[in-house]
Amino acid sequence: xxxxxxxxxxxxxxxxxxxxxxxxxxxxxxxxxxxxxxxxxxxxxxxxxxxxxxxxxxxxxxxxxxxxxxxxxxxxxxxxxxxxxxxxxxxxxxxxxxxxxxxxxxxxxxxxxxxxxxxxxxxxxxxxxxxxxxxxxxxxxxxxxxxxxxxxxxxxxxxxxxxxxxxxxxxxxxxxxxxxxxxxxxxxxxxxxxxxxxxxxxxxxxxxxxxxxxxxxxxxxxxxxxxxxxxxxxxxxxxxxxxxxxxxxxxxxxxxxxxxxxxxxxxxxxxxxxxxxxxxxxxxxxxxxxxxxxxxxxxxxxxxxxxxxxxxxxxxxxxxxxxxxxxxxx
Numbered sequence: 001x002x003x004x005x006x007x008x009x010x011x012x013x014x015x016x017x018x019x020x021x022x023x024x025x026x027x028x029x030x031x032x033x034x035x036x037x038x039x040x041x042x043x044x045x046x047x048x049x050x051x052x053x054x055x056x057x058x059x060x061x062x063x064x065x066x067x068x069x070x071x072x073x074x075x076x077x078x079x080x081x082x083x084x085x086x087x088x089x090x091x092x093x094x095x096x097x098x099x100x101x102x103x104x105x106x107x108x109x110x111x112x113x114x115x116x117x118x119x120x121x122x123x124x125x126x127x128x129x130x131x132x133x134x135x136x137x138x139x140x141x142x143x144x145x146x147x148x149x150x151x152x153x154x155x156x157x158x159x160x161x162x163x164x165x166x167x168x169x170x171x172x173x174x175x176x177x178x179x180x181x182x183x184x185x186x187x188x189x190x191x192x193x194x195x196x197x198x199x200x201x202x203x204x205x206x207x208x209x210x211x212x213x214x215x216x217x218x219x220x221x222x223x224x225x226x227x228x229x230x231x232x233x234x235x236x237x238x239x240x241x242x243x244x245x246x247x248x249x250x251x252x253x254x255x256x257x258x259x260x261x262x263x264x265x266x267x268x269x270x271x272x273x274x275x276x277x278x279x280x281x282x283x284x285x286x287x288x289x290x291x292x293x294x295x296x297x298x299x300x301x302x303x304x305x306x307x308x309x310x311x312x313x314x315x316x317x318x319x320x321x322x323x324x325x326x327x328x329x330x
Contacts, residue, residue, distance in 0.1 A: 033282035034324035038317045042083040045315035047292035047308035050099035052106045058296025064095035078301050090131035098147035100154040112143035117162045138179035144191035148202045150222035165189035165209045185227045190214050196247035196254040213241035231277045238279045240270045244291035248302040265289040283326040
C-alpha cells in the first residue's frame, strides 16, 4: 500500500482548487452578451409602465414614480436613439397596465390607479398622435396581467383582480371592436408574468401566485390559438423562475431579463432556444438590478429600460447584443 505525504496532499489540494477556480472563471468568461448604455429617458423615472413596439419605434407611458400614478406617453426611436414626448394617455393615470400593438396602432388598458383595478382600454394612432377609447375589457378588471398580439388580434390574460390571481385569457379584434374569451390555457394562475414572441409563437411563463414563483412554461400558437406546455423553468440544469421580469426576442431566440427572485432583485439574463426547449445563461445585465422594467424589441433590436430597484426609480435605457462579449466601457 502506498501512502501520500502530508506535503504532497497539500500540493495536490492546491492544484485541484486552482483548477476549479480556473474552470469556473472560464465558464463565466464563455458567456456571451453585451449591454450598451443608450439614451436616458427624458421624462420622470418610473416603474410598472406599459410599452409596445411599432416598426423601429418603442412607445412607453403610464407607470408609478414612487409618489404619483402617471399618464404621460413617449416614443423611443431605436435607430436614432432619442425620445419624443407624445399626447398624454387619455385614460386615468395608472400603473401595472398592459399594452399591445396590432398593425400600426397601439392599445393600452387595465391596470391600477391607486384605489381600484381597471378594465378600460384605449387605442393610440401614431399618425395622428391621438387616443380613442375602445370597448371595455370583458374580463374582470385587473392589474399585473400580460398582453401580446398576432397580426390581427390582441390578447390579454392572467393578472390580479384585487382579490385573486387570474388565469383567464381574452382576445380583442380591432376590426370589430369586440372582446371574446379564449379557452384552452391549462397553466396556473399568476400575476407579473412575462412573454416574448418568435414568429407566430408566443412564449409565456414566470410570475407569482400565492407568494410562490411559478415554474411552468407555455407556448401559444397565434395561428391555431392553441396553448402547449413546454419544459419547466426549474430543472437540474437551470432555474429561471422569477416575477416582474421582461421578455424579448432577437432573431430565433427568446430572453428573460431581470425581475424579482425569492424576494430579491436580479441581474441575471437567460436565453431560450425553442428548438431544444433549453435555457442558457448570458452575461449579467450591466445596469442596476431591477424589476417592473419595460422592453422594446422588433426582432433585430432589443432594449430594456426604466423599472425600480427597491425604492429607487430608474430612467436608464440599455440595448442588448447577445452575440458580443461583455464590454464595460460601452
